[in-house]
Amino acid sequence: MTVGSCVFDVGVGLGDRLRKSTKRRRTPLWARLCAAFGAVLLIVSGGTLVTGQTLIAKYTSGITDESLLDDGAAQAAEKKTEIKGPLTLLLVGIDPRKPETPPLSDSILIAHIPADMSTAYLFSMPRDLYVDIPADSKSGVRAHSGKINSAMALGSQVNGKIDVTNGFKLLSKTVRNYTGIEQFDAAAIINFGGFKDMVEALGGVSMVIDMDVKSEHLTPEGKQRPRKASCPVTSSCDHPYTGPQAYYKKSTKPVRLQPWQALDYVRQRYPNAGVPMSDYDRQRHQQQFIKAMAKEAMSSGVVTDVGKMTKILDAAGKSLTFAGGGNSPIEWALALKDVNVDDMVTIKLPGGGKFQNPSNNTGYLGEEFRPASTADDFFKAVKEDRVAQFLIDNPGIVNMDS
Secondary structure, eight states, X not given: OOOOOOOOOTTTTHHXXXXXXXXXXXXXXXXXXXXXXXXXXXXXXXXXESSOHHXXXXXXXXXXXXXXXXXXXXXXXXXXXXXXXXXXXXXEEEOOSSTTSOOOEEEEEEEEXXXXXXXXXXXXXXXXXXXXXXXXXXXXXXXXXXXXXXXXXXXXXXXXXXXXXXXXXXXXXXXXXXHOOOOOSXXXXXXXXXXXXXXHHXXXXXXXXXXXXXXXXXXXXXXXXXXXXXXXXXXXXXXXXXXXXXXXXXXXXXXXXXXHHHHHHTXXXXXXXXXXXXXXXXXXXXXXXXXXXXHHHHSHHHHTOHHHHHHHHHHHHHHEEEEOTTOOHHHHHHHTTTOOGGGOEEEOOOEEEEEEETTTTEEEEEEEESSHHHHHHHHHHHHTTOHHHHHHHOGGGEEOOO
């Protein structure tokens, strides 16, 4: 789905990075985005397809649902056009405990690709961002204000059943209203149940641990921590677990994490676990994890291992629902094969708590961007496709991670 401190010498830092993005050897953006988000892996090296389109099609034929986009499947097929920049994609991660549970959007990420298609800008919306949620006639939701991650859960409850597609559409409308982005060119829902299988198929990832973090949930062996006697399963309480915790020590070089460790690390968002900026730190860790997974998926040990590739594609097919505006995942992969993802830029939009009584910080409502003007101006730059210049003028919102 955006926080972390960084300092730039604009003359030789961000500016050079943006300028060089069109000169370096390019690897396929969609291959990496899809690898990172549990989507379709179309591995391209020097313009050569390592995994054939027939094999890819086997795993992508059942994941497309054009109704995620407002136009719906029929209209999308009719208006199908050439894929060219600027492009904006909405990527939402859900982690439903049960099929009958309304899904909360735990991760909301937006990828913007400029008109020259030289790179990608990735930013997140905090899951607790306090926003105006519009009315939805299908689910019966009335217009109100609340946390943004509730929009999908509320919109998914249709006639006593769970309609994830309708929930996504309400979330998409909420995001568009808030940011001013008029439409998304593609969209995806990633179910972290299948995503976990994909990380396991990769065999883990290597990434820099940028702060000391203790696990709220797991033991050093990766087992679920036991609940406190004072907080049985039937009750609700803060920090219900006890006993030894998994620990992730700050590093300056990439550390090899087992699949359970990687997923546990990017899940942490509580200050008492060593994550002072809460969900903002978690967003940054998720973005770092995306890059780490992308590198892992593009490594020679993966692309040349047919057995491993098959497992990854199988897991990806179980975890993704995709809408491409009438264009298939393969068409998107080929259209973006020259986008330089080595210079993918991740954006931090920091903020803090929003309260009913700001004078004494009581009555917590959710999160808000601070300053609001920076976020508003950034969203306007996305809408007008001038993000590169905006970041040169505002280098402090760029997250320089590995």
